[in-house]
Amino acid sequence: MHCYVEQGGNGEFATDEVSRVLKELASAGTLFLSISGGEPLLRGDLFEVIAEARRLAFDVKLKTNGLLIGPEEARRIRSLHVHEVQVSVYSHRAEAHEGITGVGGSLERSLSAIRLMRSLGQRVILSYVAMRGTEGDHPGVKALASELGAVFRIDPAITPRLNGDDSNLELNVGRGELVKIVQNPDYVNSVEEYCAPPAPADAATLEGVSCSAGFAHCYIAPNGDVYPCVQFPLLCGSLRERTFAEIWGDSPRLKELRRARNRDLPVCHGCSHLSLCSRCPGLAYMEGDMRGPSAADCEKSYARTGIVPSGSPRLAEGKFRYWKEEGMCRG
Amino acid sequence: MSDKYIARSTGIAARKLGEETIIIAAETSSVFTLNEQATVVWEAADGVTPLRTIVEGRVCQEFDVTPEAAYRDAEELVTKLRGTASWWFRTSPLLPPSSLPCRP
Numbered sequence: 075m076h077c078y079v080e081q082g083g084n085g086e087f088a089t090d091e092v093s094r095v096l097k098e099l100a101s102a103g104t105l106f107l108s109i110s111g112g113e114p115l116l117r118g119d120l121f122e123v124i125a126e127a128r129r130l131a132f133d134v135k136l137k138t139n140g141l142l143i144g145p146e147e148a149r150r151i152r153s154l155h156v157h158e159v160q161v162s163v164y165s166h167r168a169e170a171h172e173g174i175t176g177v178g179g180s181l182e183r184s185l186s187a188i189r190l191m192r193s194l195g196q197r198v199i200l201s202y203v204a205m206r207g208t209e210g211d212h213p214g215v216k217a218l219a220s221e222l223g224a225v226f227r228i229d230p231a232i233t234p235r236l237n238g239d240d241s242n243l244e245l246n247v248g249r250g251e252l253v254k255i256v257q258n259p260d261y262v263n264s265v266e267e268y269c270a271p272p273a274p275a276d277a278a279t280l281e282g283v284s285c286s287a288g289f290a291h292c293y294i295a296p297n298g299d300v301y302p303c304v305q306f307p308l309l310c311g312s313l314r315e316r317t318f319a320e321i322w323g324d325s326p327r328l329k330e331l332r333r334a335r336n337r338d339l340p341v342c343h344g345c346s347h348l349s350l351c352s353r354c355p356g357l358a359y360m361e362g363d364m365r366g367p368s369a370a371d372c373e374k375s376y377a378r379t380g381i382v383p384s385g386s387p388r389l390a391e392g393k394f395r396y397w398k399e400e401g402m403c404r405g
Numbered sequence: 406m407s408d409k410y411i412a413r414s415t416g417i418a419a420r421k422l423g424e425e426t427i428i429i430a431a432e433t434s435s436v437f438t439l440n441e442q443a444t445v446v447w448e449a450a451d452g453v454t455p456l457r458t459i460v461e462g463r464v465c466q467e468f469d470v471t472p473e474a475a476y477r478d479a480e481e482l483v484t485k486l487r488g489t490a491s492w493w494f495r496t497s498p499l500l501p502p503s504s505l506p507c508r509p
């Protein structure tokens with residue numbers, strides 16, 4: 075319903091190909107490996123893949139809906155020393171959660187998976203995606219996480235699908251709710267620091283970048299295509315044709331991405347929120363220019379500080395794109 | 406003085422970057438960066454070689470350090486990492502050396 079990942083196989087890598095890529099990643103110095111989907115447990119060889127990743131000493135994280143995790147799967151996850159398992163829970167109310175997943179009984183099944191894993195001491199993150207219709211459920215989901223001994227996390231943003239379809243943005247909560255989330259200690263450790271008025275951009279900020287996509291992390295699609303991030307559909311190479319080291323080191327697109335420092339961003343470099351903004355170059359790319367502003371981050375930055383700068387690109391467009399609400403564009 | 410044996414835990418994530426090694430213990434979510442000397446100890450921590458042999462046979466050969474100082478550093482490292490489930494610490498070898506397969 076809301077997921078940014080496009081569904082569909084398109085030549086998924088076989089186990090031996092995954093294994094080869096894991097070796098290439100390890101020898102390139104990669105330490106962290108997040109396995110997500112779709113639903114990763116739909117791969118019959120998932121545990122073989124995790125075992126190989128652990129043999130190569132990766133720090134493995136798993137994102138799943140938990141529906142396919144029974145006692146045996148929970149035991150295997152635990153015994154393979156998966157660092158953490160993230161399970162999305164949209165509401166503590168079954169009808170609301172299942173209205174989003176479209177699967178009857180899915181809340182109870184996800185919770186039962188979490189219980190099984192927790193009973194074995196597995197670290198579990200219960201991730202609450204704030205959405206229109208369930209925005210009031212934050213305290214209920216938090217209480218559920220605490221009852222289960224899981225770590226509670228909030229994700230306030232629904233982002234466009236990788237094919238550019240942004241119809242799911244309608245599911246984002248309103249601006250008032252976003253403000254409540256970003257100014258909540260459940261979302262950030264220090265609200266005071268996170269929501270302080272922006273400091274002027276200093277030399278380090280101007281020389282820096284707002285995101286490590288393409289610098290320290292990347293996304294590998296099930297078919298071996300390499301992108302800077304799961305939210306950045308800029309194809310940088312195929313692991314069917316080249317090694318990971320070749321793509322990581324030589325891709326002209328990655329080089330172009332790495333060249334863009336904050337000072338080179340035509341709109342953002344003059345923005346009063348630059349020093350605090352977590353501009354996502356992937357979302358900016360999907361809006362037409364990887365060096366441009368990203369609407370989601372403009373709107374989130376303004377929600378943090380409560381200030382909408384008069385020269386804001388969002389005001390120029392006359393509307394907010396992600397977190398809409400009547401009268402919110404008065405500045 | 407009794408021998409001490411150390412073995413890397415199977416629950417650990419680790420990557421050698423240059424001469425240093427980053428290790429993460431999933432159990433405790435702790436992250437450590439081992440310097441060059443500690444990396445040598447880490448790599449040799451097989452559970453069957455006594456810590457003193459690792460220090461004298463590897464660390465002292467590769468670094469300009471006295472056996473006493475190197476052993477003190479190694480013990481300090483082991484103590485620091487013990488609480489993080491990064492490795493096992495024993496006063497007897499993990500397996501008797503005679504049970505290990507012989508290399509020609």
Ligand code: SF4
Binds near residue numbers: 346352387
């Ligand atoms: S708030 Fe918008 S314009 Fe300002 S730095 Fe962030 S993305 Fe760029």
